[in-house]
Amino acid sequence: MRQKSVYLAYVVLHFLLVTTISCRDTLWLVAHGLTTLPSPFRNFSQRAETVASAALGQNLAGSNPIRQAFATYLHIAGVERGYGYFAPNVPGSYKLVFELHYPNGRVEYALPGVNSHAAGLRVASLLDEIGRTRYDAVREYLVKTMTRSIWREHPDGMMIRAIFGVSTLPSIDEFEQGKRESFEFLYAYDFTLRADSVESQKH
Numbered sequence: 001m002r003q004k005s006v007y008l009a010y011v012v013l014h015f016l017l018v019t020t021i022s023c024r025d026t027l028w029l030v031a032h033g034l035t036t037l038p039s040p041f042r043n044f045s046q047r048a049e050t051v052a053s054a055a056l057g058q059n060l061a062g063s064n065p066i067r068q069a070f071a072t073y074l075h076i077a078g079v080e081r082g083y084g085y086f087a088p089n090v091p092g093s094y095k096l097v098f099e100l101h102y103p104n105g106r107v108e109y110a111l112p113g114v115n116s117h118a119a120g121l122r123v124a125s126l127l128d129e130i131g132r133t134r135y136d137a138v139r140e141y142l143v144k145t146m147t148r149s150i151w152r153e154h155p156d157g158m159m160i161r162a163i164f165g166v167s168t169l170p171s172i173d174e175f176e177q178g179k180r181e182s183f184e185f186l187y188a189y190d191f192t193l194r195a196d197s198v199e200s201q202k203h
Helices: 002-031 039-055 065-077 117-132 136-153 172-176
Strands: 093-101 107-110 159-168 182-192 197-202
Touching: 002 039, 002 065, 093 117, 093 136, 117 136, 117 159, 136 159, 136 182
Parallel strands: none
Antiparallel strands: 093 107, 093 159, 159 182, 182 197
16 A cells, blocks of 8 residues: 555656656746747746746756656656647747957958758757756757857858857848848857867856
């Protein structure tokens, strides 16, 4: 009987974790205006998402054992990402632009390069993962990895600034009024080749 109670408690806890993560991801979509729900829902969702994140220990320091225990279990169980599906609008897409600085003062811009349609889809998925991650160190590492491929193509560069943001499409009404795609700046990371060091600035 006691063993059954332990199993039942585990199942209930696991179910609550899955439900909390799924609700948090759906609330994130609503809070960031990626649905057709009106603004009052966005304000409520922002507060509710904060509560859900706190329940999962994500407001604690990265070195906190409770947060680490939650993160470890969620990754082992494969439920670190919730099934926060929501339609019917098309969400914004994340963009990554590289600003290359040369010793003579010249500045160039480059985009992540792909050599096939399949590679393009993988890059788009990676950018979505970078945009959705809640861990600054992971986001910085992923951007740095993509920057290395740009440096191989431009070895004369002195510094590369990786500019990450989200491109948002207008609604039908806004498009009819002449509004077009807009870009919202999110993060910038500066990379120097000499020491392979990274300085990041979050906005």
